[in-house]
Ligand SMILES: Nc1ncnc2c1ncn2[C@@H]1O[C@H](COP(=O)(O)OP(=O)(O)OP(=O)(O)O)[C@@H](O)[C@H]1O
């Protein structure tokens with residue numbers, strides 16, 4: 001079999017610079033696979049829909065801004081049902097696994113995968129893998145049916161459980177092979193999708209007829225290529241409750257400061273969108289935009305000015321912001337190899353209190369709110385539920401049509417199949433030279449922290465984090 005097809009991009013070139021970054025297909029590496037008519041054509045719900053099946057050549061452009069003479073650029077295969085399928089209904093043994101941190105909508109995706117397989121394609125065997133990747137070889141499976149997933153979308157979390165670490169490709173693929181699983185639906189973030197790519201490589205190396213499908217999940221919105229990840233809108237909406245509380249507290253007391261820490265390990269999307277949505281936020285700090293405390297243009301100067309102007313202020317900080325400012329570095333990793341972060345919310349709160357007390361500028365009243373896990377643990381809102389449904393149904397259509405080694409994702413508002421290597425190409429981050437960050441700066445009128453970093457040198461004055469770690473509540 002040689003190296004798997006995923007290691008070599010499958011590119012189709014057309015005229016005027018058109019490039020299709022295609023996804024692998026089972027028939028690329030297993031010859032003479034039989035095909036069957038799509039059972040959807042006999043499904044009363046769909047049989048009347050005109051052009052329900054996607055044209056085999058349909059693709060979606062990665063970039064939709066074009067110039068008169070620009071090349072057509074990269075495209076992805078359009079998701080959706082095909083005329084021909086590569087699995088018979090009673091042949092399918094599907095498995096679903098959820099990996100990484102929680103995210104609103106996980107249960108909705110599970111539900112819609114199960115219901116999509118049952119109701120659209122007549123599949124009757126769907127297994128849930130307990131506890132993430134390691135569940136393939138260390139836990140039991142549970143049988144999933146439309147009946148037992150019926151109302152799980154109303155609950156946060158994942159009914160399957162999740163985990164970090166424990167990706168042992170050989171053991172996972174052994175388990176897939178031993179159980180006779182031939183469609184694997186893997187729901188998770190960037191790490192999970194990299195793990196899915198390895199499973200796919202091993203499956204193609206063994207020549208198995210198994211479709212490996214990723215469904216992108218991350219509350220941080222840090223997965224590249226896709227428009228946004230499911231659960232992100234819910235997270236932004238839920239963050240409003242914490243920001244509102246911080247604002248109410250801050251404006252009800254003299255020189256009140258409300259500090260809210262939101263998730264975002266490497267990417268500040270939740271903080272940025274929650275700030276833009278709220279309009280009560282005076283300053284938003286994210287990992288992509290380094291800031292400093294002391295001196296002209298620094299945070300202390302801005303906070304003092306805002307308090308003098310308005311008598312109160314709200315500061316939103318993403319958990320990955322300002323990590324470079326800590327005097328004590330904590331080089332610990334979680335089981336997946338993600339760097340564990342120091343509690344920047346607690347740190348910034350303590351530094352603000354110390355600064356205003358030491359400099360005798362004015363007495364401040366600071367309230368620190370850390371809603372991070374509350375935001376992640378809620379069920380998804382209505383629009384995320386719809387989004388989860390489309391992602392799950394697209395994933396099922398793709399697997400039934402024989403595509404494999406792909407992530408089901410929304411690109412420019414259209415459902416597509418994206419090759420794994422594009423999803424694994426590095427985190428999606430807020431680009432601070434783009435318009436969205438400029439919109440935020442003009443909405444909050446906060447400093448850009450780009451002009452002078454002179455005041456940043458006096459870091460010795462800031463309370464070292466190791467002294468504060470005793471108060472940390474969210475890192476074990
Ligand atoms: N490069 C990799 N190769 C194989 N497996 C990986 C890789 N990176 C991560 N994994 C596995 O994927 C699973 C989830 O990874 P991780 O904890 O990084 O979360 P994630 O999927 O990125 O989600 P999130 O960051 O949104 O919580 C873990 O079981 C981990 O072992």
Ligand SMILES: O=P(O)(O)OC[C@H]1O[C@](O)(CO)[C@@H](O)[C@@H]1O
Nearest residue numbers: 101102219220263264265334376
């Ligand atoms: O669940 P854990 O391991 O505490 O991880 C928390 C991390 O997970 C995420 O929610 C998603 O990666 C990050 O925002 C956060 O840093």
Ligand SMILES: [Mg+2]
Nearest residue numbers: 189190191218
């Ligand atoms: Mg991740």
